[in-house]
Amino acid sequence: MAVPARTIVFDLPQGHEFPKTSFTLSSAGLASYLAAVEDTNAIYRERGIAPPLAVAARAIRSLLDATELPAGTLHTGQEIESRRACPVDAPLTFSGRIAQRSLRAGLVISVIEFSIAAADGETLLTGRTTVLAPGAAS
Amino acid sequence: MNAPEVAPVVKRLTQAQIARYADAADDHNPVHVDEAFARATPFGGTIAHGMLTLASIGEMMAAAFGERWLSEGKLRVRFRAPARPGDDVTAGATAQSPRDGSWVYSVECKNQRGELLISGTAEVPAGG
Numbered sequence: 001m002a003v004p005a006r007t008i009v010f011d012l013p014q015g016h017e018f019p020k021t022s023f024t025l026s027s028a029g030l031a032s033y034l035a036a037v038e039d040t041n042a043i044y045r046e047r048g049i050a051p052p053l054a055v056a057a058r059a060i061r062s063l064l065d066a067t068e069l070p071a072g073t074l075h076t077g078q079e080i081e082s083r084r085a086c087p088v089d090a091p092l093t094f095s096g097r098i099a100q101r102s103l104r105a106g107l108v109i110s111v112i113e114f115s116i117a118a119a120d121g122e123t124l125l126t127g128r129t130t131v132l133a134p135g136a137a138s
Numbered sequence: 139m140n141a142p143e144v145a146p147v148v149k150r151l152t153q154a155q156i157a158r159y160a161d162a163a164d165d166h167n168p169v170h171v172d173e174a175f176a177r178a179t180p181f182g183g184t185i186a187h188g189m190l191t192l193a194s195i196g197e198m199m200a201a202a203f204g205e206r207w208l209s210e211g212k213l214r215v216r217f218r219a220p221a222r223p224g225d226d227v228t229a230g231a232t233a234q235s236p237r238d239g240s241w242v243y244s245v246e247c248k249n250q251r252g253e254l255l256i257s258g259t260a261e262v263p264a265g266g
Contacts, residue, residue: 037193078188081213
């Protein structure tokens with residue numbers, strides 16, 4: 001089922017699957033990222049590959065294309081597992097789901113599992129992002 | 139074979155850098171970029187994106203292991219406290235016992251006051 005625009009992430013139930021989205025991390029976009037994080041490692045330019053965290057950040061951004069994180073949301077945990085170097089200027093596909101959703105002391109905690117695949121379908125990277133919202137709706 | 143030493147990465151965080159990251163990641167949450175808004179939050183001022191602070195750990199591991207880290211590395215962290223403009227953030231790694239053919243490190247980011255900002259583990263396949 002398609003997610004209505006701007007659905008609050010914390011309202012999504014455990015097991016909810018986000019629509020697959022495609023994106024390309026461009027050379028220019030990677031250059032902006034590397035400048036922002038002040039990473040001067042030449043390997044990215046020489047090999048045409050991206051830091052896994054740059055791809056993960058882009059994946060998290062993909063979530064926000066269809067959903068919203070309310071004010072006060074805290075990013076409390078991050079896991080990344082690389083399986084192959086992520087290419088620059090190549091189409092990538094993001095898949096994600098709500099792996100866990102729990103309520104604790106008035107806090108809603110959502111764990112989002114995601115994977116990034118190459119055009120050939122091979123998984124390049126998997127990750128888990130934990131976000132917490134104080135006082136979010138139950 | 140023992141895990142090799144990993145050199146720390148030290149950086150001074152600035153509001154300008156946070157703004158650049160907000161543009162690069164397209165994440166303009168006001169708690170990061172709007173001082174007036176952030177002052178009214180429990181943080182009392184702007185804070186860095188967690189993924190910006192975490193990037194220092196990624197940079198540190200990529201510098202040590204190159205493409206092996208980029209294609210086979212594993213990272214698991216918790217964000218303990220926010221980094222703020224003006225902080226000197228040090229990313230460090232301490233070797234643990236190897237596990238299942240991988241070198242394992244406890245990794246962390248601390249600020250100049252020694253406050254723990256990020257903690258977790260990083261793994262990379264052992265190699266020559």
